Amino acid sequence: MIMQLPAKAPWLFWLIAGMLLACGRDNQTLPAPTGFLPAHFPPPVYNFAKNEPTSAGFELGNALFYDPITSVDSSISCASCHFQAHAFSDVVDFSRGVAGRLGMRNAPPLQNLAWKPHFNADGGINHLDLQPIAPITNTLEHAFDLNLLFERLRQHPSYPQRFMAAFGSDQINDRSLLLAISQFVGQLISADSKYDAVVLGKSSFSNEEAAGYRLFQQHCNGCHTEPLFSNFDFKRNGYASTTADEGRAQVTGKPSDVGKFSVPGLRNIAVTAPYMHDGQLRSLADVLDSYAQPSQTPDPRLGTGVQLSPAERSQLLAFLHTLTDVSFLTNPAFKAP
């Protein structure tokens, strides 16, 4: 039975609406920027129920992401090395932290983080909420101290109110800071590329892209597994770095893990150059060259390398370009506030 609102009592509608809103948090749940939790993705690793995204929380996280207040001398922000146009990665091999200090690994893109079981090229960080602590406290990056950052935010003219709006308390601590950042970066979801449209039956590949897709499934999908384009394992891909970075072994201490790195997702790969953990490969053509002629013994899956004909190379590259998600790269919700 559908109840008709008494026409003479429009106030009743507003009363009920007001009560319904009062029951929830003070702010609405965020409308999905690019389709919250894409239907063709597996369930996320991140538990959104424990940190339910709200518009106030998202906007606070967005503000913190772009605010150099998070570095010791207020000179750099998260966005200094994570540019939206490059899927929140950087265009240089190693990014610079405070005082021009050079980092030790290529800045990774930030996308679909809610599906990642671990973070950093060595997988050392096991939870999205804990990830920002590393760049904030690393002396080569923000070089700051968490407690000093909390204090600086408490003294700020507007942050206490924004934390209040987001979490119902103006307390600024590990919990509120990190949950706010996760509300923003957790929403950086790229699921609207041509590839996605094809998967969802809304578009189709060109002949060249389709041929590239078949090559991809044959040679790459074992590790760069769809739809997130990573199996989240640690592998040697045959690329010998010139840096002394031991990769996964830095975390596990196991000699067998030396030179293994987290398999990166490939979404927006055409706009995230340079490549590899040390950013020494300048183009996707260089990456294909590296796979064709490995400079160190790669994972057994790769055998002695992946040799493709010139035609196959351009087909594979055509497919990789279908992973570019322009709506993600230009979404106004992700820009600086």
Next chain:
Amino acid sequence: MKTNRIIWAVMLSTLLFACKKEDITPEPNPDPVTSSMVIEFDHVWGPNLAAWRLNEMWVHPSTGDTSTFNVLNYYISNVRLRKADGSEYVQPESYHLVQLQPNAGLSELKLNNIPVGDYSAITYTIGVDSIRNVSGLQEGALSPSNGMFWSWNTGYIFVKAEGTTPHAANGNFRYHIGGFSGANNAIRTATHTFNGSTLRVRQNAEPSLHMFVNVAHFWHGGIRLSTMNNVHMPGTNAVLLADNFRDAFVFDHVHN
């Protein structure tokens, strides 16, 4: 029309009730009456149990190595108290950070909401159980900003001992002991029976458990500061130091 009004009234009142907070603390069960107790961690040095402090220079009784601590912090967690009949009180959400203050050798850890009763033994973990190392953001004693957390390799520093020594090239020693999985597991559990005496937790009395923590035990087995002065990640050395530090805890007496 009248029926309609009644239905609306029912709906409105339902909404009012729906606004009630769900996370109201449950009524205390027929819980036993509770009180508090204190664990006194009394840091000592060597076989004579000499009163030891931060910022004092000490010579190791067996290796002869010299050390001056300026930091000694460690987690005590998952406290259980056992009665003579074998029944146990398991403290919920039991995570405590012991932090020695400058020039101090004694640290008092107060445990609240302990059911009154007579206890004859205690068990606790030195460190943080593996679940809390893999469950994301924690609060209170386990807040990452307490400085007992590895940001680049997620996990708690169970024991942090830092200071100076003439035996290290840079003049410092730094033991950050942690690791929660596989062969690198540095979580250690200690159980102490009270040698026949009883810890009496009463509503009007706060008993204390006096423990010795023999700091010299870090170097038990002949570990030398010249070769082991910088342990900063899980691994064999952290495991060795965790074993030694667990054995540093010795029951002394109960004070009722």
